[in-house]
Amino acid sequence: MPEPRFAPPRWLANPHVQSLLAGSPPRRAWIAHRARDLLAASRELILDCGHGVRLQGFHAGGAPDRHELVVLLHGWEGSADAQYVLSAASYLHSRGYAVFRLNFRDHGETHHLNPELFHSCRIAEVVGAVQAVQRRWPAHALSLVGYSLGGNFALRVAAHAPDAGLALTRVVAICPVLDPAHTLAAIEAAPRIYRDYFVLKWRRSLRKKHRAWPDRYRLEELLASRDLSGMTERLVLEHAGFPDLASYLNGYAIVGDVLAGLCVPSRIITALDDPIIPRADLARLAPSAALSIDAQAHGGHCGFLETLGGPTWADREVLATLSGARG
Numbered sequence: 001m002p003e004p005r006f007a008p009p010r011w012l013a014n015p016h017v018q019s020l021l022a023g024s025p026p027r028r029a030w031i032a033h034r035a036r037d038l039l040a041a042s043r044e045l046i047l048d049c050g051h052g053v054r055l056q057g058f059h060a061g062g063a064p065d066r067h068e069l070v071v072l073l074h075g076w077e078g079s080a081d082a083q084y085v086l087s088a089a090s091y092l093h094s095r096g097y098a099v100f101r102l103n104f105r106d107h108g109e110t111h112h113l114n115p116e117l118f119h120s121c122r123i124a125e126v127v128g129a130v131q132a133v134q135r136r137w138p139a140h141a142l143s144l145v146g147y148s149l150g151g152n153f154a155l156r157v158a159a160h161a162p163d164a165g166l167a168l169t170r171v172v173a174i175c176p177v178l179d180p181a182h183t184l185a186a187i188e189a190a191p192r193i194y195r196d197y198f199v200l201k202w203r204r205s206l207r208k209k210h211r212a213w214p215d216r217y218r219l220e221e222l223l224a225s226r227d228l229s230g231m232t233e234r235l236v237l238e239h240a241g242f243p244d245l246a247s248y249l250n251g252y253a254i255v256g257d258v259l260a261g262l263c264v265p266s267r268i269i270t271a272l273d274d275p276i277i278p279r280a281d282l283a284r285l286a287p288s289a290a291l292s293i294d295a296q297a298h299g300g301h302c303g304f305l306e307t308l309g310g311p312t313w314a315d316r317e318v319l320a321t322l323s324g325a326r327g
Contacts, residue, residue, distance in 0.1 A: 004326065006271075006296040006304055006313045015273035016191065018300025021308065023083055030309040031083050035090040038099070045136075046113070047102075049128030054113045056080075056103045057129070060089070063096035068169075069140035070322065071100045071133055075148030075302065076120070077201035079108035084147050084174075084302050084312075091315045097322070098140060100133055102126075104153075106205055112212040119240045120149060120180065121251040123156050127164050130157055134166060141169045143322055147302050148277075151176030151268070155254055158264040171266040172321050174314050175274055175302045178281040180249040184229060186276045194276060195228050202231065260286035267292045267321050269314055271299030 012018060021027060041060040049055050058080055062068065072089055074082045080101035089099045103110050105125065106118035134142055146154030151173030157164075158171045177183050187194050206219050217239075225231045229245070236248040259266075266288075272279045272295050282295060294317075296304075304314035320326040 004294070004317060004320075006299055006306075008298055008304075008306055008313075012305055012307075013298055015271065015275055015298070015300040015303075018271075018273075018298065018303030018305055019275055020193070020300075021305060022300070022303045022312075024308075027305075027308055028083055031086050031090070035086045038086070038090040038093045041093070042101070047129050047132040049125040049132060051124070051128075052114075053105070053125040053128065055105060055125065055129045056108065056110045056113065057133070058101045060093055060099050062093065062098035066096045066098075067140045068096075068143070068322070069098040069100060069133070069137050070143050070145055071102055071130060073102055073126070073144065073146035073150030073153050074104070074107065075150050077107070077198060077205060078147070078150070079103055081108065082147075084314075087312060088145060088315050088318055091311045092319060092322070095319060098137070102129055104150075106209055109208075111205070111208040115213055115216055117209060117217075117235065117239050119236065119248070120152075120177075121240070121242075121248065123153065123160065123252070126153050127157050127160050127166070130166055130168075131164060142167065143170045143172075144168060145172045145174070145318055145322075146176065147174045149177050152178075152252060152254055155259060155262075155266060155268075156252070158266055159254075159259055159262055161264055162261075168264045170322055171264050172318050173266065173268045174304075174318075175270050175277055175299075176254070176268060177252075178277060178285065179253050179255045181246065181253070182278045182281055183276055184232065184249065186278055187228060190275045196226075199226055199228055199231070202228075255281055255284035257286050259288055259291060262286075262288040262290045265290055267294060267326065269294045269296070269304075269317055271296050271301070271303070273298055274301045276301050 042058040242248040
């Protein structure tokens, strides 16, 4: 089978257009319409992830004659209702797959579930969430699909799978964060709209956390900052127990030997023009027979739009990968 190629029309080729239109109001309206059946079928669950941690997710069952369940993981400051998640989930669900859309700690409307703040090194609870899903639906073949930070988490869960007793069929990571230090620097160097987007959403999330746990946190200085690197450093030093920012960022990097022992068939789909995931970091991933890397020339960050409406090219490639048509 020939290597798949994403070839957007000229008006959609720019990486910033791809990245920003993916979350635009017109596309949001279209996805909400297409996801009606998925949302009607979805049921909320609160998962026991071990050590007192609770995470929220939404399950929609698949066709009666199919026993395939896909867990979808959103990006940082996204949610189970992020447009890219709903687009992929509705596309898979319409083709018979059961889907489970997980919310990470402090994402969506879950700030009240756990007292401690979210940070990206909390891999144990995401492994615990996938274990809980597997226990609940043991007869289903279980796969993971993650976007941006969610793609990073998906690959780390796959790396932990043997020790965690997880039987994963496949993993697909769309534009995963590879080296967080480089991604943070890229966001700071990108057009200001990217930094402002993340800072605005993070500050909104922190306010929700403060309202949920008013006697636990004093977040005034953190909320006053508009510098993403400074906010991150203050968070990890004051609330996450790391000695410095570098230790935290290295803690969830997947470059180097992190994926060397990967045994779950996994595919990274990324774009060489991604504004916030430096392409040079792809060469720093450990080679593995279980890992394939599909680096497209275009696509932006979690874009891969061929039209403003309709499934994305990545949605179709996720389905092709899960069905075994792609490596």
